[in-house]
Amino acid sequence: MRVLYFKLREFFFLGGLSMLMMGCGLHQSITDKDDHRKAIFSFVFDDLNATDTTVKNIFDEYNFKPSFALVSKKLNAETAKLYKSYYEEGISILSHSITHPKMRDSTLDVAMINREFQYSKETIEKYGIEVTGFVTPNSYLHPQYLKLAEEYYExxxxxxxxNKFDKSVPKHSLARYGIEANISSVDHNIETIVSRIDSAIAEKELLVFYGHQMPSTYKDDEGNSRVNTEDLRNILDYLKAKSDNNECKVLSADAAVAEYYN
Ligand SMILES: [Zn+2]
Known part of the structure; x- marks a missing residue:
């Protein structure tokens, strides 16, 4: 009888608890936790180009947010206003150094690297834009400077x-996947990119795409732009269908990294 009493008490206690959880948002966090097991995609456009507004407008059509990695010496009061307004919409602004030096050599002046990390972030933040992410100029940072990057960035x-894109990758060792390098230079088909998206979804990866100007200054086999606005829309069309189908998320970089590593 006493056992039955405890069983009943436990039953009502747990039942009440789960109803409480649904009511007060705990249930919500369980749902979110499931989402962490999904692939997350993000897009970063580098260097601070006038065509960043074209990119931004195209992403708006999909209700997605791109990210922009700025070379801070190109930033002035006028351009800063634009990126500040993007930032206020939830678009991540990353630092891409001050002067875009190569950082692949182990023999570089450490003080120079430190300056590039520190002042690029400070310059952007002076305009009220918080910066937590860094993109290495020309992609590769020699590992001996990783500790410095960690000092200034999240x-x-x-x-x-x-070549890994899963949770085993430390947050300062991330790589990206180039749109320009992976679109067909013959006929602009996006098959390679589509199959990379599919495998990222299957492996639940964090896959961050990158590009530059839109249309791209890289050329296809005919001498035309390697990636044009129609190509970008084709990629986003595919991802939109996947995210509408709850197979993945498409987030701006700060949110993508935070959520993936949460
Ligand atoms: Zn660059």
Whole structure:
């Protein structure tokens, strides 16, 4: 009888608890936890180009948010206003150094690297834009400078990830996947990119795409732009269908990294 009493008490206690959980948002966090097991995609456009507004407008059509990695010496009061307004919409602004030096050599002046990390972030933040991510100029950061990157940033694209895109990759060793390098230079088909998206979904990866100007200044076999606005829309069309189908999320970089590593 006493056992039955405890069983009943437990039953009502747990039942009440789960109803409470649904009511007060705990249930919500369980649902979110499931989402962490999904692939997350993000897009970063580098260097601070006038065509960033074209990119932004195209992403708006999909209700997605891109990210922009700025070379801070190109930033002035006028351009800063634009990126500040993007930032206020939830678009991540990353640092891409001050002067875009190569950082792949082990023999570089450490003080120079430190300056590039520190002042690029400070310059952007002076305009009221918080910066937590770094993109290495020319992709690869020699691992001996990783500790410095960690001093200033919460995450960095440094291409030290052994070609992995899962949670085993430290947040300062991230790599990205180039749109320009992976679109067909013959007929602009996006098959390679589509199959990379599919495998990222299957492996639940964090896959961050990158590009530059839109249309791209890289050329296809005919001498035309390697990636044009129609190509970008084709990629986003595919991802939109996948995210509408709850197979993945498409987030701006800060949110993508935070959520993936949460
Ligand atoms: Zn660059």
């Amino acid at each position: 995450y960095s694209f440094t291409n030290n990830n052994d």
